[in-house]
Amino acid sequence: MVTVTQKDQEGNFADILAICQRINSERDLGSLLDLIAREATKLLDCDRASIFLLDRERNELWSKVALGSDEILRFDAASGIAGAAVTGGRAINVLDAYSDPRFYTGIDSRTGYRTRTILAVPLRNQFGDILGAFETLNKRSGVFNRQDEESLLTIASHAAIAIETAQLIGALRHSQDELVEQNTHLWRQVESRYNSHGIIGTSARIQQVVRLIERIRDSVVNVLITGESGTGKEMAAKAIHFTSPRARKPFVALNCAALPETLVESELFGIEKGVATGVNPRIGHFQKADGGTLFLDEIADLSMAAQAKILRVLQERVVERVGSRGPVPVDVRLLAATNKDLEAEIGKGNFREDLYYRIKVLHIQMPPLRDIREDIPLLANHFLKEYGRENARSDMEFAPAIVLRLTAAAWPGNVRQLRNEVMRLAACARQSLITEEDLFDDPPMPMPAVKQQAGKPQSLKTAIEELERRMIHEAIESTRNNQQQAARLLGLSRQGLINKLKRYSLGA
Ligand SMILES: Nc1ncnc2c1ncn2[C@@H]1O[C@H](COP(=O)(O)OP(=O)(O)O)[C@@H](O)[C@H]1O
Numbered sequence: 001m002v003t004v005t006q007k008d009q010e011g012n013f014a015d016i017l018a019i020c021q022r023i024n025s026e027r028d029l030g031s032l033l034d035l036i037a038r039e040a041t042k043l044l045d046c047d048r049a050s051i052f053l054l055d056r057e058r059n060e061l062w063s064k065v066a067l068g069s070d071e072i073l074r075f076d077a078a079s080g081i082a083g084a085a086v087t088g089g090r091a092i093n094v095l096d097a098y099s100d101p102r103f104y105t106g107i108d109s110r111t112g113y114r115t116r117t118i119l120a121v122p123l124r125n126q127f128g129d130i131l132g133a134f135e136t137l138n139k140r141s142g143v144f145n146r147q148d149e150e151s152l153l154t155i156a157s158h159a160a161i162a163i164e165t166a167q168l169i170g171a172l173r174h175s176q177d178e179l180v181e182q183n184t185h186l187w188r189q190v191e192s193r194y195n196s197h198g199i200i201g202t203s204a205r206i207q208q209v210v211r212l213i214e215r216i217r218d219s220v221v222n223v224l225i226t227g228e229s230g231t232g233k234e235m236a237a238k239a240i241h242f243t244s245p246r247a248r249k250p251f252v253a254l255n256c257a258a259l260p261e262t263l264v265e266s267e268l269f270g271i272e273k274g275v276a277t278g279v280n281p282r283i284g285h286f287q288k289a290d291g292g293t294l295f296l297d298e299i300a301d302l303s304m305a306a307q308a309k310i311l312r313v314l315q316e317r318v319v320e321r322v323g324s325r326g327p328v329p330v331d332v333r334l335l336a337a338t339n340k341d342l343e344a345e346i347g348k349g350n351f352r353e354d355l356y357y358r359i360k361v362l363h364i365q366m367p368p369l370r371d372i373r374e375d376i377p378l379l380a381n382h383f384l385k386e387y388g389r390e391n392a393r394s395d396m397e398f399a400p401a402i403v404l405r406l407t408a409a410a411w412p413g414n415v416r417q418l419r420n421e422v423m424r425l426a427a428c429a430r431q432s433l434i435t436e437e438d439l440f441d442d443p444p445m446p447m448p449a450v451k452q453q454a455g456k457p458q459s460l461k462t463a464i465e466e467l468e469r470r471m472i473h474e475a476i477e478s479t480r481n482n483q484q485q486a487a488r489l490l491g492l493s494r495q496g497l498i499n500k501l502k503r504y505s506l507g508a
């Protein structure tokens with residue numbers, strides 16, 4: 001029996017305390033395992049120490065083969081002395097390894113090491129969950145005693161907590177790395193999408209827009225983008241933002257037409273807590289766009305009151321939340337879009353002239369599709385490729401005749417309508433070559449969507465009449481009253497068109 005003096009015991013406590021402090025300051029799992037093994041070897045005056053961690057999913061124990069090595073050894077969680085300590089949940093002191101049936105000789109035969117004595121204890125966290133086992137091998141003199149057992153159990157309980165923390169930190173670092181990688185990937189996608197601005201077209205009008213956006217890439221002036229609906233105003237705004245020095249800051253879009261008057265202020269500037277019961281505090285779009293770009297779509301639809309407030313933000317570079325006591329500074333570049341004639345709106349008293357000049361430092365006019373017909377084949381093919389990419393149908397193509405039809409069509413809905421039509425054709429096409437026959441599956445093009453008035457059910461007859469009337473009107477407009485051309489666009493005879501014009505009392 002080995003006796004332990006009080007002095008020995010005090011010295012031992014001090015050593016264990018020092019070890020625990022060192023263990024608790026190591027955050028890297030690999031270094032931590034090495035550290036624990038090294039310290040235990042010294043403290044228990046033995047030859048080796050190993051930590052076996054439990055992999056619950058595979059029900060295996062794993063360990064590094066040797067101190068400082070990265071080679072990993074795995075075995076069934078129930079085998080060996082370590083397995084017995086895990087399964088039994090208590091310390092095991094083996095006086096002669098080779099005469100113990102639980103001893104697993106596999107490791108020795110792999111490493112050439114000769115195990116004589118073993119002391120193994122389970123590794124438990126503060127909740128009593130077993131994380132693995134802690135083993136020391138070959139006491140230098142004699143066999144492991146009670147004090148060794150207690151020392152090892154004490155170190156094991158601290159080691160377990162440190163190991164769990166290190167594992168958690170490792171997992172966090174790993175998911176952080178993944179997020180950083182995903183983020184970089186997304187940025188690359190965004191940049192590749194917009195670095196050529198994503199704006200397609202070789203026509204002079206489109207090239208003018210592209211050149212202008214390139215010329216202002218280093219500046220952050222406010223830009224007014226005008227043009228009919230579907231001409232690419234929002235696309236241009238994104239191109240401006242993503243080529244600007246603010247590209248990595250937020251691009252925040254807000255459609256002013258969709259905002260009920262009662263919400264305008266809180267949406268734009270935010271709202272404080274406690275303004276009214278049931279109102280949650282939130283930050284407004286100006287603050288969301290801080291450092292970046294705010295895109296106000298359909299700006300002509302803002303009330304005069306809202307216009308005045310926006311003007312103030314632009315002048316003073318601060319926002320005041322609804323119900324707040326003080327202004328908050330914001331740094332926002334404003335891009336605004338409208339399909340209305342703002343100068344006419346100013347004339348009618350619907351738009352503030354001072355705000356107009358603030359937002360129109362630079363003006364970009366997006367052309368309607370009928371003015372850039374030469375770009376239609378390019379655009380149509382671009383959208384067909386987009387469809388192919390998204391639907392794994394890279395083989396789709398247009399027959400030349402259908403491209404001619406697309407080029408001649410009226411397109412009151414501009415590029416957006418062309419894009420929708422291409423998507424529809426591609427989705428309905430029977431073969432990879434899209435021909436005119438695919439057109440005649442449905443009523444002939446163009447087929448603008450029938451706008452249903454909100455909440456007002458329409459009979460099919462009135463809906464068709466309305467559509468017909470609108471298409472005829474648009475064809476006449478787009479051909480500047482050339483009845484021959486308009487009839488061709490609509491797929492009617494000249495006389496057929498004249499009859500319909502009379503019926504709908506359109507034109508002369
Ligand atoms: N010149 C163009 N090149 C490529 N895509 C375009 C072009 N013009 C418009 N588009 C596409 O047409 C659709 C409508 O454009 P959008 O910017 O939303 O129009 P707007 O804001 O003027 O209503 C979008 O899918 C956009 O990407």
Ligand SMILES: [Mg+2]
Binds near residue numbers: 230233234297
């Ligand atoms: Mg739009």
